[in-house]
Every structure is written in structure tokens, then in C-alpha cells.
Amino acid sequence: MTTASSADHPTRRDFLYVATGAVAAVGAAATVWPLVAQMNPDAATIAAGAPIEVDLTPIAEGQDIKVFWRGKPIYISHRTKKQIDEARKVPVASLPDPQSDESRVKPGHDQWLVVIGICTHLGCIPIAHEGAYDGFFCPCHGSVYDTSGRIRQGPAPTNLPVPPYTFVSDTKIQIG
Amino acid sequence: MSGPSDFQPTNPALKWIERRLPIMGLMHSSFVAYPTPRNLNYWWTFGAILSLMLGVQILTGVILAMHYTPHADLAFKSVELIVRDVNYGWLLRNVHACGASMFFFAVYIHMFRGLYYGSYKEPREVLWILGVIIYLLMMATGFMGYVLPWGQMSFWGATVITNLFSAVPYFGESIVTLLWGGYAVGNPTLNRFFSLHYLLPFVIAGVVVLHIWALHVAGQNNPAGVEPKTEKDTVAFTPYATIKDMFGVSCFLLFFAWFIFYMPNYLGDAENYIPANPAVTPAHIVPEWYYLPFYAILRSIPNKLAGVVAMFGAIIILAFLPWLDSAKTRSSKYRPLAKQFFWMFVVVCIGLGYLGAQPPEGIYVIVGRILTIAYFAYFLILLPLLSRIEKPRPVPNSIADDVLAKSGGKAVPMVSSVVALMVAGGLLLGGAESARAAEGAPKPPAQKWSFSGPFGTFDRGALQRGLQVYKEVCASCHGLSFVAFRNLAESGGPGYSVAQAAAFASEYKVKDGPNDQGEMFERPGRPADYFPSPFPNEQAARVANGGAFPPDLSLITKARSYGRGFPQFLIDFFTQYQEQGPDYLVALMQGYEDKPPAGFTLPEGSYYNRYFPGHAIKMPKPLNDGQVTYSDGSPATVAQYSKDVTTFLMWAAEPHMEARKALGLQVFVFLILLTVLLYFTKKKVWANAH
Numbered sequence: 001m002t003t004a005s006s007a008d009h010p011t012r013r014d015f016l017y018v019a020t021g022a023v024a025a026v027g028a029a030a031t032v033w034p035l036v037a038q039m040n041p042d043a044a045t046i047a048a049g050a051p052i053e054v055d056l057t058p059i060a061e062g063q064d065i066k067v068f069w070r071g072k073p074i075y076i077s078h079r080t081k082k083q084i085d086e087a088r089k090v091p092v093a094s095l096p097d098p099q100s101d102e103s104r105v106k107p108g109h110d111q112w113l114v115v116i117g118i119c120t121h122l123g124c125i126p127i128a129h130e131g132a133y134d135g136f137f138c139p140c141h142g143s144v145y146d147t148s149g150r151i152r153q154g155p156a157p158t159n160l161p162v163p164p165y166t167f168v169s170d171t172k173i174q175i176g
Numbered sequence: 177m178s179g180p181s182d183f184q185p186t187n188p189a190l191k192w193i194e195r196r197l198p199i200m201g202l203m204h205s206s207f208v209a210y211p212t213p214r215n216l217n218y219w220w221t222f223g224a225i226l227s228l229m230l231g232v233q234i235l236t237g238v239i240l241a242m243h244y245t246p247h248a249d250l251a252f253k254s255v256e257l258i259v260r261d262v263n264y265g266w267l268l269r270n271v272h273a274c275g276a277s278m279f280f281f282a283v284y285i286h287m288f289r290g291l292y293y294g295s296y297k298e299p300r301e302v303l304w305i306l307g308v309i310i311y312l313l314m315m316a317t318g319f320m321g322y323v324l325p326w327g328q329m330s331f332w333g334a335t336v337i338t339n340l341f342s343a344v345p346y347f348g349e350s351i352v353t354l355l356w357g358g359y360a361v362g363n364p365t366l367n368r369f370f371s372l373h374y375l376l377p378f379v380i381a382g383v384v385v386l387h388i389w390a391l392h393v394a395g396q397n398n399p400a401g402v403e404p405k406t407e408k409d410t411v412a413f414t415p416y417a418t419i420k421d422m423f424g425v426s427c428f429l430l431f432f433a434w435f436i437f438y439m440p441n442y443l444g445d446a447e448n449y450i451p452a453n454p455a456v457t458p459a460h461i462v463p464e465w466y467y468l469p470f471y472a473i474l475r476s477i478p479n480k481l482a483g484v485v486a487m488f489g490a491i492i493i494l495a496f497l498p499w500l501d502s503a504k505t506r507s508s509k510y511r512p513l514a515k516q517f518f519w520m521f522v523v524v525c526i527g528l529g530y531l532g533a534q535p536p537e538g539i540y541v542i543v544g545r546i547l548t549i550a551y552f553a554y555f556l557i558l559l560p561l562l563s564r565i566e567k568p569r570p571v572p573n574s575i576a577d578d579v580l581a582k583s584g585g586k587a588v589p590m591v592s593s594v595v596a597l598m599v600a601g602g603l604l605l606g607g608a609e610s611a612r613a614a615e616g617a618p619k620p621p622a623q624k625w626s627f628s629g630p631f632g633t634f635d636r637g638a639l640q641r642g643l644q645v646y647k648e649v650c651a652s653c654h655g656l657s658f659v660a661f662r663n664l665a666e667s668g669g670p671g672y673s674v675a676q677a678a679a680f681a682s683e684y685k686v687k688d689g690p691n692d693q694g695e696m697f698e699r700p701g702r703p704a705d706y707f708p709s710p711f712p713n714e715q716a717a718r719v720a721n722g723g724a725f726p727p728d729l730s731l732i733t734k735a736r737s738y739g740r741g742f743p744q745f746l747i748d749f750f751t752q753y754q755e756q757g758p759d760y761l762v763a764l765m766q767g768y769e770d771k772p773p774a775g776f777t778l779p780e781g782s783y784y785n786r787y788f789p790g791h792a793i794k795m796p797k798p799l800n801d802g803q804v805t806y807s808d809g810s811p812a813t814v815a816q817y818s819k820d821v822t823t824f825l826m827w828a829a830e831p832h833m834e835a836r837k838a839l840g841l842q843v844f845v846f847l848i849l850l851t852v853l854l855y856f857t858k859k860k861v862w863a864n865a866h
């Protein structure tokens with residue numbers, strides 16, 4: 001097939017080959033799309049991740065509860081005056097992940113700390129009311145968080161994230 | 177696989193690997209330099225098509241297994257959730273389910289091709305036997321796969337097929353119990369079938385490697401049936417066979433895509449959209465079409481053990497073919513008698529397939545016996561006899577001579593045999609179909625549906641009105657448990673906004689819990705909730721409905737069907753008619769008659785319906801004129817109500833129908849383009865070979 005006699009033949013032939021190859025390649029690539037897309041969360045999972053409402057009235061001062069949203073544990077702590085003060089005393093600049101306590105709670109609801117209870121190191125669940133800072137302690141590799149859920153010690157790189165939430169009323173929040 | 181290769185990579189890294197593991201040389205000698213007879217026709221591309229299908233089935237199967245739950249209580253639902261919620265889940269499921277049929281379709285052509293051209297003869301006996309083993313494995317895999325959706329046909333198919341083994345003397349019962357893992361088909365059965373259904377395709381892949389190995393040792397057979405002698409008789413596998421196979425595959429994909437995107441349920445059984453119920457056997461247990469000929473043989477023999485032996489014997493006998501047919505001439509082209517009998521054998525097989533789908537009574541049994549005898553006679557009497565008495569025509573001296581002898585005019589037999597094959601296949605399928613028909617009820621009149629045909633879409637107004645009818649009328653007895661409120665806002669549905677769907681949901685009370693006190697409680701519905709069912713369980717439903725169980729309506733339009741008969745069934749394949757379910761439902765809702773015809777005794781607590789199988793239905797006339805008040809001014813008539821609610825239920829059964837048809841169009845445009853390009857590329861490549 002390398003012995004085409006006339007000069008214009010190879011060009012036309014090459015064009016045909018390239019076109020066929022290109023179309024086949026596009027088809028192959030398009031086929032891969034659904035095969036990969038199916039791994040993403042399905043519609044039922046996404047729908048189940050809709051916002052949830054949590055009633056805060058049963059949580060006494062100094063206590064906390066754990067609720068689940070999108071399969072993640074969310075800590076809701078009703079902080080004492082002492083805990084809030086501790087969180088606000090520390091100079092923000094000295095923190096590994098500098099963030100003020102005020103920026104991590106909703107204004108006017110300073111006593112409520114809502115954080116995703118997943119250690120930012122490798123995903124274990126920190127234990128509340130443990131560790132040197134009266135906040136959270138992760139038993140897996142010893143990360144210590146303070147009463148604002150900020151990382152103070154250990155291998156975790158960042159503070160416990162605050163999920164999106166709003167106060168529907170003074171005693172009710174909506175997460176998500 | 178065909179001797180040491182002279183292939184040497186130039187890249188030093190590849191060279192380094194090649195010296196330690198000559199895999200590139202192996203690939204090169206097997207799939208590039210490998211000499212392939214130059215006179216192969218398109219029947220030979222089915223080998224490549226089959227390799228592709230195995231790959232497709234394994235790939236989609238592995239993916240489906242990521243979403244499927246092999247548990248008797250959850251399997252049916254998990255399949256539905258794959259189709260409804262998983263991204264492209266409907267596509268993957270259609271590909272896998274139709275793919276099984278395509279796989280068998282291709283393997284039958286591949287087998288008949290081998291039979292016609294004598295591809296099993298010396299020195300290809302082992303190659304052929306490996307093929308028979310693959311076929312057996314395919315049958316086992318296909319059967320177990322059909323059980324997994326855990327519908328009525330799954331369950332009863334599993335029961336009937338596993339019970340075949342009870343025919344074994346002395347140990348039969350123990351074997352069956354062992355297969356079931358219980359006293360009946362149940363959850364343990366489903367679990368082990370799932371495990372084996374996942375395993376066997378890889379075993380098939382392993383045997384396929386042996387099959388190809390044996391092929392590359394013996395070399396391919398060819399239409400002339402003479403071995404290649406000189407260089408002139410062969411061409412290199414790549415590009416010649418490769419491009420031809422690719423063109424063949426592309427044509428096959430067009431055929432395949434027709435099913436995937438437009439006729440996904442054409443080859444399936446409506447009964448399998450009803451969840452498995454160990455208390456009710458469907459009126460007709462019909463296996464998938466590709467088992468029908470053997471099923472017919474099983475039923476033709478009035479003795480349990482003999483029937484089972486005959487059925488398995490019909491497959492096993494294939495393995496002995498190389499010795500039953502000892503004729504020296506391979507290709508039937510040069511065997512005038514064998515050729516005629518071959519086609520008669522094809523007809524016998526198709527006839528058996530047709531009978532396998534008919535009720536085992538009357539004339540069908542007698543014809544079934546005749547054809548069963550003919551089937552075995554072909555192998556046991558005819559082929560051995562022919563090889564002794566037949567005088568074959570002279571075969572060409574070489575493949576090159578064969579090619580020269582018939583330049584031009586060979587496309588015609590190919591086309592006509594493809595057409596003949598399609599008609600025959602359709603007959604077989606049509607047979608499978610008509611078994612479901614004929615309970616003595618008249619055929620429902622065909623309605624006009626906005627969603628029928630390749631470009632069909634749902635009429636939004638009808639969907640919204642249908643939802644209203646369902647909510648105000650049907651919902652008092654029938655559940656809709658696979659439909660979530662959020663679906664109402666999805667594209668391709670009734671066209672509500674997310675807020676409207678949420679408001680609609682909040683009108684419902686949904687059970688939730690337990691709460692912190694450990695108690696269940698009721699709360700307003702959310703978009704993620706599913707339509708609550710009117711009764712807590714089947715027993716409660718039966719008590720409230722005079723012993724009848726109002727079926728869940730989520731899948732009702734797919735779970736009801738009626739026979740279209742031959743040849744209408746064939747025409748349906750081309751016109752894409754698949755609205756048997758909706759047509760039946762509309763007819764049913766309008767088919768009530770106040771007085772049963774004379775001579776018909778209506779059982780207590782039943783109502784007469786012209787279209788209901790057996791006519792005595794427990795559901796009172798559900799719809800009456802003026803019962804539902806539409807806000808858009810559509811007529812408040814039973815005819816309108818029934819059409820609207822059926823449209824809504826069609827959507828409920830397949831929320832992604834519009835996406836399916838839209839994607840189908842894109843795929844077809846693409847495949848046609850690819851096929852045309854491949855055709856010309858193939859012509860160009862082969863121009864140098866002639």
C-alpha cells in the first residue's frame with residue numbers, strides 16, 4: 001500500500017484515514033464519559049443531602065450534640081462563657097490557621113459553635129471536650145483543637161470547617 | 177501465538193522490556209503480522225464482534241455491580257434506582273441487558289458460520305470444542321444474570337432451571353437444595369448467582385484466550401475451506417482484517433444502538449417488571465429468546481429425566497461435531513447436499529425457538545417432537561451419512577483462485593442472507609412474544625401517544641393532569657413507591673419548578689424516625705421523599721380491597737403488555753412501537769361493562785372488564801366522567817382521564833425516556849458517520865490487496 005502511483009492519492013487517502021481515526025477517537029472519548037460519570041453521587045444521594053433543621057433547645061450550656069448532614073458528623077456546641085473567652089483571648093496571628101472566633105460563629109449567637117467534626121488531618125472524628133484546649137482532641141494522630149474548633153497542636157493543617165448554616169430562629173438552625 | 181516474531185521496538189525503554197517480556201512481539205505477531213486468508217467474508221467479523229461484546233458486558237457489568245444490591249428484598253429496587261438515579265444508569269443498564277441478547281445473537285451467527293464452512297474440521301477440533309465450552313459458559317452466565325433483577329421471570333426462571341437438576345436420579349433433590357442454599361429459591365440463591373455471574377465472564381475471557389490461541393495455531397478457516405498455501409493467499413491481519421472487523425463492528429453497533437436507545441424492552445419480558453413473588457407463578461414462563469430452542473426440546477419429551485438429558489445433549493452434541501461429520505471437504509459451498517441440509521437445520525432451530533415460546537399444548541407439542549427428532553437426526557444420522565455418500569464439487573486450488581473466480585456480485589447473497597436472518601430472528605422473537613398473548617381478551621386499540629417514536633416527548637399538560645388524577649383517584653389504593661417528589665421537577669418530567677415540587681411534597685405526611693425518644697413520627701414530605709404508599713403492607717392492602725392487592729403503579733406501564741402477534745411484532749421493531757402497556761391501561765380503564773355478556777358468570781366481588789385477562793377484575797370502575805376537575809379546561813371525561821394518567825404513569829415508569837431518545841439520536845448520527853467513514857477506509861485499504 002506504499003506504492004501509490006499518482007501524487008494526489010496519498011493526500012486524499014491520508015485525509016480519509018485521519019478523519020476516520022479522529023471520529024473514532026471522539027467516539028471512544030465520548031463513551032468514557034458516562035462510564036466515569038456514573039461514579040459521582042446519584043440523584044437520590046444528592047437529594048438526601050438537602051438542608052436539615054436542628055432544634056437547639058435541648059442542648060444545655062456546656063453540652064454538645066452530634067448530628068449528621070450529608071453523611072458527615074456535625075458538632076453543635078453550646079459553649080460556656082469561659083469557653084468563648086478562651087477562644088477569643090488567644091492572638092489570632094499566633095494560630096497555625098489564623099481565624100478569629102468571631103468569624104467562625106454567627107453574630108449574636110456567640111455561644112453556638114457549629115463545625116464539621118472531621119479532623120482535617122486524615123478524616124477521623126475528634127472527641128469533644130478533650131485535649132489541652134478544652135475543645136476537640138483527635139485520637140488518631142493527636143491533633144488538638146480549641147473551643148472554636150481551630151487547630152492548635154498536632155498534624156492537622158487547618159481548622160475544623162464550619163458548614164453552611166443559618167439561624168432560622170433563636171433556637172433553630174438550618175444546616176446546608 | 178504464531179511463532180517467534182521478528183518485531184523489534186526501536187525505543188530503548190521498550191527494547192529493555194521486550195527482552196525480558198516479549199509481549200509486544202506477541203501482540204505484533206498475533207494481531208498485526210498474523211496472516212489471514214484474503215477471501216474471508218463478513219460472517220468472519222463476528223469473531224471481533226463477540227470479543228467486543230464480551231468486553232462491553234464485563235465493563236458495564238462491573239459498573240452495574242457498583243450500584244446493585246444482591247439481596248432478595250432490595251435487588252429489584254436497586255435495579256430501579258440504577259435506572260432512575262445513577263448518572264447514565266439507564267444507559268448502562270440498557271447496554272448490559274440488550275448486550276446479553278446481542279452477545280447471543282452474534283454467537284449464534286458465529287456458530288452457524290462455523291457449521292456452514294466446516295470450521296470444526298481437522299485441525300480445528302480443539303478450537304471448536306473450546307467454542308462450545310464458551311457457549312455453555314455464556315448460557316450459564318446469561319441465566320444467572322437474568323435472575324439478578326429479581327422480577328417475576330427472574331424468580332420463576334431460576335426455579336424452573338434449577339429444578340432441571342432434580343431430574344438427576346438419586347441425588348437430584350440434594351443437588352437442587354445445594355444450588356438453592358435453602359428449601360426454595362431465595363436470598364442465598366440470589367447471592368450465589370450474583371457471585372457466579374460476576375465470576376463466569378472472566379472464566380469466559382480466559383477460555384476466549386485459549387480459543388484465540390488455538391485459532392492462531394491452526395490458522396483461520398475461510399469460505400473456500402482450503403488452507404492458505406502461498407503468500408498470495410493471505411493478507412496481514414493489520415490493516416486488512418482490522419479495518420474490515422472495525423467496519424463490521426460499526427454496523428453491528430448500529431443494530432445494537434437501535435435496541436439500547438429505542439427498543440430497550442423489546443427483547444425483555446414485561447413480567448420481569450413485577451417484583452419476584454414466590455406465591456404467584458406467571459401464566460407463561462418463557463426463558464430469554466436465546467434459550468428457546470433448547471427449552472422446546474426439553475418440553476417435547478414427556479419424561480422428566482429424558483427431557484433434561486435431551487436438552488443438555490442438544491448442546492453437548494456440538495462438541496462431537498468434528499467426528500460426526502467426517503467429510504473431507506470443509507466448506508458447504510462445495511457440498512451440494514450438506515448445503516441444503518444446513519439451511520434446513522437452520523429452519524429447524526428457528527422453528528424450535530418459535531415453539532419454545534408457545535404454550536406446550538396441542539399441535540405445538542407434536543411439531544416440537546418432530547423438530548426435536550430432526551435436530552438430533554441432523555447430527556447423528558445425516559452428517560455421518562452425508563460424509564459417506566455425498567459427492568462434493570471440486571474445491572478451488574488455492575484461496576487466490578477462489579478470490580479471482582468470484583470478483584463482483586457476491587454482495588447479493590450476503591444481503592439476502594442478512595435479511596433472511598433478520599426475518600428468522602424476528603419470527604423467533606415474535607414467537608416469544610405471542611406466548612404472552614391470547615387470554616381470550618380482545619387487543620386494546622392502539623392510541624396516539626406524544627411520547628412514541630424516536631422523537632417522542634411527554635406532553636407536559638398531560639403529565640400534570642395525570643398526576644392530578646393519580647393523586648385524587650388512584651392514590652387511595654395504589655402506591656407509586658419508586659417515584660420521589662423531586663422527580664416532579666426534573667427535566668423530561670411534568671415540568672414543575674423545584675419550589676412547586678417541594679410545595680407538592682409538603683402536602684403529604686411522611687413517616688420518619690426514630691427520633692431521640694425512639695419513636696416514629698410524621699412530618700411533612702420533602703422533595704427527597706417518595707410517594708407514600710396507601711397501605712403499610714400487602715396484607716393490609718388485601719384486607720381493604722376484598723382480597724385483591726392493588727399493584728404499585730411505578731412500573732405498571734412496563735409491567736403490562738399484550739401479544740402483538742406475527743407479523744405485527746416484526747413491524748413494531750422498525751416502527752419502534754412499544755406502547756403495549758399504555759394502550760392496555762387505557763383500554764382497561766375504559767373497558768368496564770355494567771353487565772357481563774350472557775353466559776359469563778362473574779365471581780362475587782368482581783367487575784366485568786373487556787380487556788382484563790379473564791375479564792373478572794377486582795378493581796371497581798376507577799374513573800367516571802366529571803370525577804376530577806381540571807384547571808386547564810381539558811374535557812372531564814373518562815377517555816381524557818385515562819389517557820392523562822397513563823401518560824403520567826409512563827413517565828413514572830421511565831423518567832429518563834426523553835434523555836434516552838435524545839442521546840439515541842446523537843449516537844445514531846455519530847455511528848452512521850463512523851460507519852460510512854470506515855466503509856471508505858476499508859475500501860481504500862483493500863484496494864491495495866486485490
Ligand code: FES
Pocket residue numbers: 119120121122123124138139140141142143154155156
Ligand atoms: S486524623 Fe486526626 S490526627 Fe490524624
